[in-house]
Structure formats: structure tokens, C-alpha cells
Amino acid sequence: MCGIIGYTGFRKASDVILRGLKTLEYRGYDSAGIAVSGPKGLEIRKGAGKVAEVSESLLFSSLEGNAGIGHTRWATHGKVCNENAHPHANCSKSIALVHNGVIENYLSIKEALSAEGHKFESETDSEVVAHLIEENMKNMPIERAFQESIKALKGSYAIVMAARGENRIFAARKNSPLIAGIGKGEFILASDITAALPYTKKIVPVDEERIVIASEKEIAFYDYSGKEANPNYMEVDWTAETAEKGGFPHFMLKEIYEQKLALPESLAADVKDANALIEKAKNIHIIACGTSYHAGLVLSILLEKQTGKFAKAFIASEYPFIANPEKGTLALAISQSGETADTMQAARFAKAAGAKLLALTNVVGSSLSRLADSTVYLNAGPEVSVAATKTFSSQLALAYRLAYGSEPWAKEIPRAVEKALAQEQSVKSLSSRFKDANDVFFIGRGLSYPIAMEGALKLKELSYIHAEAYPGGELKHGPLSLIQPGTLVVALAPSDESLPKMHGNIKEVKARGAFVIALTDNPEITKEVDFALHVEKSRPELYPFAMLPLLQMLAYYASTSRGIDPDRPRNLAKSVTVE
Numbered sequence: 169m170c171g172i173i174g175y176t177g178f179r180k181a182s183d184v185i186l187r188g189l190k191t192l193e194y195r196g197y198d199s200a201g202i203a204v205s206g207p208k209g210l211e212i213r214k215g216a217g218k219v220a221e222v223s224e225s226l227l228f229s230s231l232e233g234n235a236g237i238g239h240t241r242w243a244t245h246g247k248v249c250n251e252n253a254h255p256h257a258n259c260s261k262s263i264a265l266v267h268n269g270v271i272e273n274y275l276s277i278k279e280a281l282s283a284e285g286h287k288f289e290s291e292t293d294s295e296v297v298a299h300l301i302e303e304n305m306k307n308m309p310i311e312r313a314f315q316e317s318i319k320a321l322k323g324s325y326a327i328v329m330a331a332r333g334e335n336r337i338f339a340a341r342k343n344s345p346l347i348a349g350i351g352k353g354e355f356i357l358a359s360d361i362t363a364a365l366p367y368t369k370k371i372v373p374v375d376e377e378r379i380v381i382a383s384e385k386e387i388a389f390y391d392y393s394g395k396e397a398n399p400n401y402m403e404v405d406w407t408a409e410t411a412e413k414g415g416f417p418h419f420m421l422k423e424i425y426e427q428k429l430a431l432p433e434s435l436a437a438d439v440k441d442a443n444a445l446i447e448k449a450k451n452i453h454i455i456a457c458g459t460s461y462h463a464g465l466v467l468s469i470l471l472e473k474q475t476g477k478f479a480k481a482f483i484a485s486e487y488p489f490i491a492n493p494e495k496g497t498l499a500l501a502i503s504q505s506g507e508t509a510d511t512m513q514a515a516r517f518a519k520a521a522g523a524k525l526l527a528l529t530n531v532v533g534s535s536l537s538r539l540a541d542s543t544v545y546l547n548a549g550p551e552v553s554v555a556a557t558k559t560f561s562s563q564l565a566l567a568y569r570l571a572y573g574s575e576p577w578a579k580e581i582p583r584a585v586e587k588a589l590a591q592e593q594s595v596k597s598l599s600s601r602f603k604d605a606n607d608v609f610f611i612g613r614g615l616s617y618p619i620a621m622e623g624a625l626k627l628k629e630l631s632y633i634h635a636e637a638y639p640g641g642e643l644k645h646g647p648l649s650l651i652q653p654g655t656l657v658v659a660l661a662p663s664d665e666s667l668p669k670m671h672g673n674i675k676e677v678k679a680r681g682a683f684v685i686a687l688t689d690n691p692e693i694t695k696e697v698d699f700a701l702h703v704e705k706s707r708p709e710l711y712p713f714a715m716l717p718l719l720q721m722l723a724y725y726a727s728t729s730r731g732i733d734p735d736r737p738r739n740l741a742k743s744v745t746v747e
């Protein structure tokens with residue numbers, strides 16, 4: 169949902185900003201832009217396209233100066249075009265700003281400013297902020313004009329601004345992520361930690377409703393009344409290398425492989441406080457979106473079985489319409505980024521009803537972790553690819569920790585993943601089948617059903633093939649009519665209690681001519697289906713981990729075989745900070 173960055177310090181700002189934009193590109197990649205305040209004044213360059221393309225054609229690196237801002241866009245207001253790309257400037261082009269979020273009252277501000285003679289060049293909500301600051305600067309110095317203008321905005325925003333003749337950069341944050349990287353003689357303001365990692369590990373997650381002013385010498389944080397506020401400093405242990413591709417063609421493949429390293433870290437998480445909250449809870453509402461929702465489904469099954477308490481997973485955007493949290497409810501929010509707007513609003517809704525909030529997230533200092541009564545971190549390291557892979561298996565690992573405690577067999581989880589990864593070539597050989605596919609059905613039962621849902625989501629988001637997941641038993645209630653000769657069916661058939669019934673479902677679709685790919689350790693099914701991906705025989709709890717990497721790699725190779733960049737699927741962004 170747009171990546172923003174600002175830099176001030178002793179380095180060439182354009183170098184830092186360009187590098188940061190490449191790291192933040194997972195947040196949006198339809199347009200990019202930069203503004204640098206330097207010897208030639210305030211120079212702005214921007215256009216539609218990916219960061220590397222726009223930067224190459226507009227020579228971002230040729231900009232001289234030590235303070236500047238940058239943006240990589242995921243369009244919300246206004247189509248993808250050069251004019252709507254950020255940074256946006258005021259009429260006199262003396263200030264430029266980048267914005268992530270949605271300004272809800274931009275139309276009324278725009279009308280008022282138009283009446284004062286302001287001319288707008290874009291259709292965006294963001295541009296009005298630059299003009300509003302310009303209007304206020306008629307009567308007050310820049311820092312106050314910035315503060316007064318920010319106070320007038322409704323909606324969500326992380327904003328960073330640069331100005332002609334200034335080495336200072338100005339920022340504000342409300343309901344959109346913003347961190348400050350604290351270096352020696354340099355400061356970075358950015359949508360996430362990864363953009364600051366090459367320069368510093370000292371981070372301040374900027375609090376809600378804060379103004380930040382940084383020069384090369386100092387950084388200060390203020391509340392909206394102008395009173396200086398104390399920041400919360402933290403040291404992160406992520407390295408810049410973990411946020412880079414490390415020899416893999418895509419972040420997604422690298423992150424699929426990183427699962428074997430991330431899982432032991434996740435399994436070692438401290439869940440004492442979380443368990444105490446679960447123990448005290450009358451009922452448990454799990455709230456999450458997309459892939460995290462699938463982890464939530466697994467957690468709900470396990471918690472209900474292990475604790476006997478009512479535990480239900482809700483799609484976060486639906487939660488306020490359908491749920492009745494109360495005092496005694498434990499709202500358990502799962503979010504890789506900890507910034508997803510739908511999850512945040514569901515979490516606020518539950519808290520307002522008196523529920524306690526437990527967060528499962530990967531990002532230290534994220535908005536969700538700050539709202540929560542207690543947080544368990546995934547410890548999966550930064551995940552850059554838009555598709556969640558290693559953070560999903562880490563969420564599953566935490567689900568197991570919460571439900572089962574420290575069972576000795578949990579140590580086998582990373583090995584189950586490693587065994588699956590060894591089948592990369594076998595999965596790759598299947599990609600020609602998906603190259604021209606239109607529909608794929610995923611079936612599974614019990615714990616395998618949420619994993620099948622995740623397989624279908626990965627395939628559709630990365631390869632643009634229509635994919636649906638069904639519990640095996642549901643096929644005969646309607647979807648079976650869609651099965652024709654050659655239809656692709658991916659069947660999750662491990663040797664757990666669901667096997668006999670899944671075997672029946674496989675026969676049903678085979679009888680109607682489906683091309684069946686089974687994920688199985690059963691020799692009979694292996695013989696009967698068109699293609700079998702071997703799943704290591706294990707105790708039932710380990711099967712989700714043994715099957716997941718196969719589905720992730722299937723989606724990866726389906727995507728690349730269709731000429732798609734799996735790290736940057738169309739219309740999507742990693743961190744969805746609009747509702």
C-alpha cells in the first residue's frame with residue numbers, strides 16, 4: 169500500500185532513497201518518484217512504472233543533495249499515470265511530499281484551496297496536503313504550517329516532506345506505518361524497518377498522531393499540540409542481507425527455502441503470557457486476513473480440540489458485522505505485517521467491546537503489537553515477497569505451540585519442511601500443466617483443508633489462474649459439476665484420519681476425467697493418480713508442514729511458467745493498509 173522513505177544526513181540522499189525504494193517495492197509498484205533538496209533547489213522526478221525502470225529513465229541517481237524523499241505507489245485515488253505518481257508538490261514547487269494512506273476529507277480541502285487559487289496537477293488525495301501546507305505557510309513558519317495542516321486531515325496517513333533550501337525532513341503518522349531509523353549523523357523515515365537496515369539497527373516505531381522533524385544533526389518527535397514526545401527506541405536483530413535476494417531469482421523462492429531456518433526460531437517463541445490469556449478466556453475469536461486467516465483456521469481447530477473452548481476464526485474485514493465479542497473474549501489477531509487495516513479495525517472493535525487482545529505478528533513495534541495486551545512474535549525475519557510463505561509456516565508453528573505446548577515431536581517440523589523442499593525439481597516439472605490452465609481445484613479434509621485453501625490462494629494471487637479449495641466432502645454438493653476431462657485437481661491426501669474419505673473423493677474426480685495431482689504418502693493413491701508429490705510419512709500433526717512447501721513451490725513455478733514476476737503480482741501489495 170505504497171512505500172515511503174525520507175532521508176537526511178551526510179550521504180547522497182538519492183542513493184539511500186533509491187536503495188530504500190527497491191526494498192519497499194513489495195508495498196506497491198505501479199509508479200515511483202523521488203524529490204531531493206540540494207544545490208539546485210528542490211528537484212522532483214517521478215513516473216509510472218517499477219522503481220528500476222523509472223529511476224533509470226529519469227536518472228534518480230544524478231540528483232545531488234543530502235535530504236530527500238521517495239515513493240513507490242499502489243494506486244488508491246487516481247489511475248496509474250505520471251501525474252498521479254508521488255512526490256506531490258505545491259503550486260510554487262517549494263515543498264514536495266510522499267504519502268501512504270487515504271485522506272478521507274481531501275475533496276472538501278481541495279475545493280477550499282481551489283477557491284483560494286491553488287492549481288492541482290493530479291487526481292490524488294495526497295496532492296491536497298502539499299497545497300494545504302503551502303496555504304498555511306502564508307501565515308506561519310514551515311514547521312507550524314506542517315503541523316496545522318496535518319491536524320486538519322481525516323483518514324490514514326504516513327507522510328514525509330522535503331522542502332527547498334532545507335536539510336530537514338518532516339513527517340507525520342496516523343493509522344499508516346512509519347518508522348524512524350536512528351543513525352549517527354543521519355536519519356531515515358520509512359514505511360518499514362527493512363529500508364533503514366543498511367544504515368542502522370536502532371529504530372523508533374513512530375507512535376500514532378506524531379509529527380517528526382529530522383535534520384542531519386537531530387530528530388524530534390511531537391504530539392499534535394506541538395509538545396515534544398518521548399520516542400520508544402529499539403534495537404532490531406534483522407540484517408540488511410536477510411532483506412536481499414541472496415542468489416535466488418526471486419524473494420519468494422528464497423523465503424520458501426528460509427522456512428527451515430525460520431521455523432526453529434518461531435517454535436522457540438515465548439508463549440507464557442499468551443497461554444495465560446488463553447487459559448483465562450471464555451471464548452476465542454481469531455481475526456486475520458488472507459494467508460494469516462488460513463493460519464487462523466488451523467489455530468481455531470487446534471485450540472478448540474485442545475482447550476475445549478469455543479474458538480472461531482473470522483475474516484477480519486467481516487468481523488465487526490458478524491461477531492459479538494464481550495468481556496471475557498480473547499481476540500487473537502494474526503498478521504504478518506501487524507499493519508493490515510482490516511485486522512487493526514477488527515482488533516479495535518473487539519477491544520472496545522471489552523475483549524483482551526493477543527497478537528501474533530512478525531514485526532516488532534508494529535501497530536498491532538502496540539495495540540495488543542500481549543504479543544507473540546513469529547521471529548521469521550523480514551518477508552519481502554508479496555506472497556506470504558515463511559511467515560505462514562511460522563504462524564502454523566506458533567499455532568502448534570499455543571495448542572500443544574512444547575511437544576518433543578515439534579522438533580521434527582523443520583525436517584518435514586526440508587524433505588518437501590527436496591522435491592523442487594519434481595514440482596517444477598509440473599509447471600507445464602499449469603501454463604495454460606484456467607481452473608484448478610484444491611481438496612483436503614480436516615487440517616489439510618486450510619492448507620488446501622492456502623494452496624489455492626497462492627496459485628491465484630501469483631499465476632492469475634482461477635483456483636478454489638473445497639473440503640473433499642463438499643464436492644458432491646455442487647462443485648463436482650465443474651469437473652470435466654482434464655480439469656486440474658490438487659488433492660491433499662496424507663495418511664491421517666481423513667485418508668479413507670479423501671481416497672473416495674479422489675476416485676470421484678478421477679471418474680469424471682480430472683487430472684489429479686496428489687500430495688500423499690499412500691502407495692495406492694500414488695499409483696491411481698496422474699501425478700504424485702511424495703509426502704514424508706509422519707505423525708498426523710506434521711503433515712501440514714510436509715505439504716505446504718509443495719503448494720508454495722507449485723504456485724511459484726506456475727507463476728514463472730506464465731511469465732509473471734511472483735514477487736510482484738498485479739493489483740496486490742504486501743501490507744494492505746486500507747480497508
Ligand code: AGP
Pocket residue numbers: 457458459460502503504505506507508511554555556557629741742743744
Ligand atoms: C498472502 O500471500 C497475501 N499476500 C495476503 O493474503 C496476506 O496474507 C494478507 O493481506 C494479510 O496480511 P498480514 O498477515 O500482514 O495481515
